Amino acid sequence: MKKSKAFWAYVAIAIIVYAVVQFSMSSGMIGSYYSNMLIIMCVNVMLAVSLHLIIGITGQFSIGHAGFMAVGAYMSAIVTMKFDLPFIVAIVAAGCVALLAGLLIGIPTLRLRGDYLAIATLGFAEIIRIVILNVDYVGGAAGMTVSRQTTWTYAFFAMLITIIVIANYTKSRHGRACIAIREDEIAADAMGINTTYYKVVAFAIGAFFAGVAGAIFSHQLFFIQPTSFGFLKSFDILIYVVLGGLGSLSGSVLAAVLLTIVSTYLAEFPETRMIIYSLVLILVMLYRPTGLLGTKEITDFFKFGKKGGKNV
Amino acid sequence: MTNLLLNVAHLGIQFGGLKAVQNVDIQLYDGELIGLIGPNGAGKTTTFNMLTGVYAPTEGTITFQGKTLNGLDPYKVTQSGISRTFQNIRLFKELTVLENVEVANHSLATHGIFASILRLPSFFTGEKKMEQQSLAFLKIFGLDVYKDELAKNLPYGMQRRLEIARALAANPKLLLLDEPAAGMNPQETHELMELIAFIRKEFNLTILLIEHDMSLVMGICERIYVLDHGQLIANGTPEEIRQNPKVIEAYLGEEVVD
Ligand SMILES: Nc1ncnc2c1ncn2[C@@H]1O[C@H](COP(=O)(O)OP(=O)(O)OP(=O)(O)O)[C@@H](O)[C@H]1O
Ligand SMILES: [Mg+2]
Numbered sequence: 210m211k212k213s214k215a216f217w218a219y220v221a222i223a224i225i226v227y228a229v230v231q232f233s234m235s236s237g238m239i240g241s242y243y244s245n246m247l248i249i250m251c252v253n254v255m256l257a258v259s260l261h262l263i264i265g266i267t268g269q270f271s272i273g274h275a276g277f278m279a280v281g282a283y284m285s286a287i288v289t290m291k292f293d294l295p296f297i298v299a300i301v302a303a304g305c306v307a308l309l310a311g312l313l314i315g316i317p318t319l320r321l322r323g324d325y326l327a328i329a330t331l332g333f334a335e336i337i338r339i340v341i342l343n344v345d346y347v348g349g350a351a352g353m354t355v356s357r358q359t360t361w362t363y364a365f366f367a368m369l370i371t372i373i374v375i376a377n378y379t380k381s382r383h384g385r386a387c388i389a390i391r392e393d394e395i396a397a398d399a400m401g402i403n404t405t406y407y408k409v410v411a412f413a414i415g416a417f418f419a420g421v422a423g424a425i426f427s428h429q430l431f432f433i434q435p436t437s438f439g440f441l442k443s444f445d446i447l448i449y450v451v452l453g454g455l456g457s458l459s460g461s462v463l464a465a466v467l468l469t470i471v472s473t474y475l476a477e478f479p480e481t482r483m484i485i486y487s488l489v490l491i492l493v494m495l496y497r498p499t500g501l502l503g504t505k506e507i508t509d510f511f512k513f514g515k516k517g518g519k520n521v
Numbered sequence: 522m523t524n525l526l527l528n529v530a531h532l533g534i535q536f537g538g539l540k541a542v543q544n545v546d547i548q549l550y551d552g553e554l555i556g557l558i559g560p561n562g563a564g565k566t567t568t569f570n571m572l573t574g575v576y577a578p579t580e581g582t583i584t585f586q587g588k589t590l591n592g593l594d595p596y597k598v599t600q601s602g603i604s605r606t607f608q609n610i611r612l613f614k615e616l617t618v619l620e621n622v623e624v625a626n627h628s629l630a631t632h633g634i635f636a637s638i639l640r641l642p643s644f645f646t647g648e649k650k651m652e653q654q655s656l657a658f659l660k661i662f663g664l665d666v667y668k669d670e671l672a673k674n675l676p677y678g679m680q681r682r683l684e685i686a687r688a689l690a691a692n693p694k695l696l697l698l699d700e701p702a703a704g705m706n707p708q709e710t711h712e713l714m715e716l717i718a719f720i721r722k723e724f725n726l727t728i729l730l731i732e733h734d735m736s737l738v739m740g741i742c743e744r745i746y747v748l749d750h751g752q753l754i755a756n757g758t759p760e761e762i763r764q765n766p767k768v769i770e771a772y773l774g775e776e777v778v779d
Binding site: 378 | 612620625634
């Protein structure tokens with residue numbers, strides 16, 4: 210029962226962070242520039258954590274994550290702008306439709322491995338983007354106007370739920386099955402794990418939360434365009450996961466937070482941003498090839514003595 | 522009369538032009554401990570791979586407890602009661618020793634994905650049960666002291682033992698061991714063989730064992746199948762096998778080549 214105590218402690222810390230930021234925002238201490246940054250940070254953390262489940266935990270190298278984000282962004286915009294339904298309905302719809310897209314893409318492609326899977330997922334993300342580009346109902350290339358309905362509360366709790374769901378999933382027999390697939394697919398299969406099923410489940414959960422992130426994102430921006438969800442966005446998300454350390458949830462959160470800050474400051478210099486990104490990546494690959502945290506979690510560093518004998 | 526557990530008839534597989542295994546017949550009865558031997562490249566591991574669904578045989582049938590296994594995915598074969606170890610160790614390296622065993626215990630648990638995400642009571646009872654069952658297997662193999670170590674950090678001999686513990690946790694009727702003592706010293710090998718004899722009694726297992734160490738195979742197996750160049754050349758008690766001229770030739774031939 211010690212574990213669940215720790216869980217509530219983390220939730221308490223999260224709520225305090227939320228309340229402090231919320232108070233600072235409503236009292237005007239945090240201006241619109243920084244509140245925008247914080248909300249985008251939540252979106253990026255959701256994207257990072259959802260892709261972490263697919264790549265870091267299940268070991269499936271999917272690099273078209275922005276495709277699911279696009280599905281969620283557009284689906285939610287349709288729900289609020291065309292049907293005038295509440296934002297919360299739009300968020301759930303975004304997640305569900307992205308999940309369906311995940312199943313549609315995952316079932317045929319997850320039989321592929323490594324590079325082939327990467328290329329297939331990238332291709333599907335491009336297909337999604339091009340389909341949106343050609344549908345006049347959602348504005349095609351011109352984009353779609355969306356009313357701002359995202360608040361810090363929506364963004365923060367969507368992120369918190371994403372993290373809790375994926376952390377809880379990972380720390381269960383289902384998550385262990387996914388890690389076993391990452392570690393050795395043949396052995397996992399031989400131990401009775403339905404590998405195809407668990408790959409599809411990871412893909413579906415990951416797609417769901419990418420869709421939710423898309424909904425939070427589109428209702429923050431006033432305006433969405435297919436170009437926001439291209440290959441470069443998929444690449445950004447991939448960087449969070451790799452930079453944070455494949456297999457580390459807190460690592461991907463940390464990387465998403467840091468890189469959101471960096472890219473906010475460099476927003477006016479897009480070229481510089483790409484150069485700095487590339488430099489950071491090269492440096493990490495040189496000096497910490499396993500990513501910032503490796504496969505460890507931030508919480509591992511606080512467990513003094515408890516798991517001290519981890520390395521024989 | 523004991524029950525026929527596994528019936529393999531005319532089993533064969535072809536890789537491109539190469540017939541790696543052909544016309545293999547094996548019958549295993551409940552509770553037997555049977556050896557499968559043969560020179561390097563004879564097709565022993567390939568036979569295991571066909572029995573466990575890793576390779577689809579190109580000819581023949583595999584019948585286990587009256588059910589045909591041909592064409593089943595490996596996880597279904599495992600769930601129907603056959604589990605195995607690997608010649609080249611295939612542990613889940615970044616998982617702990619305990620978690621490795623729990624993965625194999627997976628199909629016996631019932632708590633679902635939603636129960637796990639929402640941390641419903643069935644999650645806690647289910648995980649607790651998995652942990653207890655897995656720990657019991659670790660105890661048998663003397664691995665419980667290492668339960669929180671990452672599998673990759675275990676000494677080699679312990680990794681081999683963990684593979685068997687893991688295979689056992691999948692709750693098999695038939696256990697396939699592919700050179701479980703490979704790379705172990707005589708002391709470790711001896712202990713391992715006693716363990717194998719023990720788990721066979723304790724869990725009412727039938728065991729098919731690939732092993733290169735002749736004295737060991739002759740010592741513990743009731744019957745032995747001998748493969749050479751993909752074909753069965755002999756089948757019988759250790760005494761019969763020892764005196765079989767074909768077997769002597771196969772092994773002598775190998776030594777000459779070596
Ligand atoms: N996937 C494959 N593709 C092509 N050839 C294969 C494949 N798997 C096995 N073989 C061939 O089948 C033959 C039998 O190999 P196998 O690994 O079954 O031998 P073995 O009896 O287990 O030998 P060892 O004692 O060395 O483990 C070898 O010639 C091998 O090259
Ligand atoms: Mg072999």
